[in-house]
Every structure is written in structure tokens, then in C-alpha cells.
Amino acid sequence: MMVDDLLVSFVATPSTAGVFLDFDGVLADITHTSNGAVVRPEVPALLLCLQARLGRVTIISGRPVDYLADMIPVEIDIVGLYGLEWRVGGVNHTLDEAEQWRDVVSDLTDAAIAEFGESVVEHKGLSLTVHYRGDSGRAESMGRWVDAQSARTGLEARSAKQSYELHPQISRDKGTALLELAESLDPVVFMGDDVGDLPAFDGLDVLASRGVSTLRIGVLSEESPPSLLERADHVVDGPEGAETFLRRVCDLVG
Numbered sequence: 715m716m717v718d719d720l721l722v723s724f725v726a727t728p729s730t731a732g733v734f735l736d737f738d739g740v741l742a743d744i745t746h747t748s749n750g751a752v753v754r755p756e757v758p759a760l761l762l763c764l765q766a767r768l769g770r771v772t773i774i775s776g777r778p779v780d781y782l783a784d785m786i787p788v789e790i791d792i793v794g795l796y797g798l799e800w801r802v803g804g805v806n807h808t809l810d811e812a813e814q815w816r817d818v819v820s821d822l823t824d825a826a827i828a829e830f831g832e833s834v835v836e837h838k839g840l841s842l843t844v845h846y847r848g849d850s851g852r853a854e855s856m857g858r859w860v861d862a863q864s865a866r867t868g869l870e871a872r873s874a875k876q877s878y879e880l881h882p883q884i885s886r887d888k889g890t891a892l893l894e895l896a897e898s899l900d901p902v903v904f905m906g907d908d909v910g911d912l913p914a915f916d917g918l919d920v921l922a923s924r925g926v927s928t929l930r931i932g933v934l935s936e937e938s939p940p941s942l943l944e945r946a947d948h949v950v951d952g953p954e955g956a957e958t959f960l961r962r963v964c965d966l967v968g
């Protein structure tokens with residue numbers, strides 16, 4: 715679907731339209747520290763504007779819900795840790811089968827800090843991220859360490875932007891999260907900037923195969939992977955471009 719067609723269908727049927735958004739690099743400028751991403755100042759009001767008029771506005775992030783909770787108005791639902799936890803209707807939930815991994819992740823976080831130092835290790839409660847930030851030598855050694863820990867603990871290793879993540883082996887990702895929440899929505903848009911967002915594009919493909927109008931928006935950055943941009947129906951320039959898109963939708967449906 716082209717972006718203008720989508721905007722037309724947003725205006726035609728706002729109450730069944732769904733907007734799903736990644737956080738880092740989309741609603742927040744990318745930072746090169748593990749815990750510095752802060753929502754752009756105008757975004758909360760834009761999200762509320764959309765939420766008031768559209769069927770669903772939801773953030774789907776690799777970050778923990780707790781990280782986002784204070785920055786995102788309570789009216790806006792949040793899926794955190796790629797679907798292991800969520801805040802819906804202002805109430806927090808954790809996936810039961812993820813909870814049993816909390817101690818394993820906590821122990822592994824201590825081991826990662828001992829190996830790589832505190833500044834590059836991000837403990838997310840039910841998952842763990844180690845950041846290599848452009849240091850390709852470190853990327854290799856971290857990758858080996860992550861693979862070894864994955865084999866030892868049963869946690870699943872995943873590549874993310876300038877980082878590796880270790881997750882409970884539960885088949886949840888941004889795509890499954892999107893599909894669970896997109897029921898009866900049409901059209902549906904997802905906006906993301908990272909490899910972790912590709913499953914959300916897969917989710918949109920599933921919806922499209924059911925006849926739902928979908929739009930994959932890629933957010934361009936220095937680091938956005940070609941695999942994401944190639945699959946995007948539309949590309950916007952950085953979080954600023956993402957904000958402009960949201961404002962455009964808000965103005966149209968407002």
C-alpha cells in the first residue's frame with residue numbers, strides 16, 4: 715500500500731485503524747548509551763491525539779515496560795521486551811512462562827558485567843543486552859560469548875542494533891505481539907528502524923494475506939539495516955520524519 719492510500723483509509727475508517735510503533739529510533743532519538751533514549755517532546759501529545767481517534771495506538775519495543783512507562787501516557791498501550799510483558803489499559807502484565815527465566819537472566823547479567831563492564835550491559839529484567847557500539851573487534855568476541863551463554867543457559871541469542879540480546883526461548887516477537895493486538899483492525903501500520911522490527915513487518919504480511927490494508931514504514935538512520943529499508947513500503951527520515959508522519963495522520967483524522 716502507498717502511504718497516501720493509507721492516509722485516505724485512516725480518514726475513512728479511523729475507528730478500526732491501528733498504529734504500532736517501535737520506540738528507540740522512532741519515537742526517541744538514537745543514543746549511544748544503553749539507557750539514554752528519551753521520547754521526543756512532542757510525541758506524547760501526538761500519541762494521545764491518535765489514540766483519541768484511531769482504533770489502536772500501541773508501542774512495541776525491546777525495552778522493558780518499566781523503562782517506557784513514565785515517558786508514555788498511560789492511555790497508550792505498551793508491549794515491552796518483544797512481547798514478554800505489556801501495559802494494556804494502564805495495567806502491567808508479564809507472560810507467565812517468561813517469569814521463570816528471571817533468575818537465569820539476573821545471574822547472566824552479573825557474568826556479563828564481569829566480562830565486559832557495567833557500561834555496555836543492559837539488564838532488562840527478563841532479558842539481557844550487551845552493546846558493542848560499532849567496535850567490530852568487540853562485536854566478534856561478544857558474539858562468541860553470547861553464543862556460548864546461549865548454549866549453556868538455553869536463553870536465545872538475537873542480534874539487535876549494535877548489540878546482542880539474550881532472551882527466554884519463547885516464540886514471541888514484535889510480529890506475534892502485533893498480530894495479537896491487531897485483531898479486527900484495518901488498516902494497520904507499523905513503523906520501525908531496526909532488525910528487531912522485521913518480525914512486525916512479517917506480522918503485517920500475515921494481515922495483508924487476510925486482506926487487511928497494511929503499511930510498513932522504515933525509519934532511516936545511519937544504522938538502519940538494508941533488510942528493513944528494502945521491505946519498507948515507505949521510508950521516513952529519522953525520528954523527526956516519524957514525528958512528522960504522526961502529526962500528518964493526527965491532522966488528517968483530528
Ligand SMILES: [Mg+2]
Nearest residue numbers: 736738739908
Ligand atoms: Mg528501534
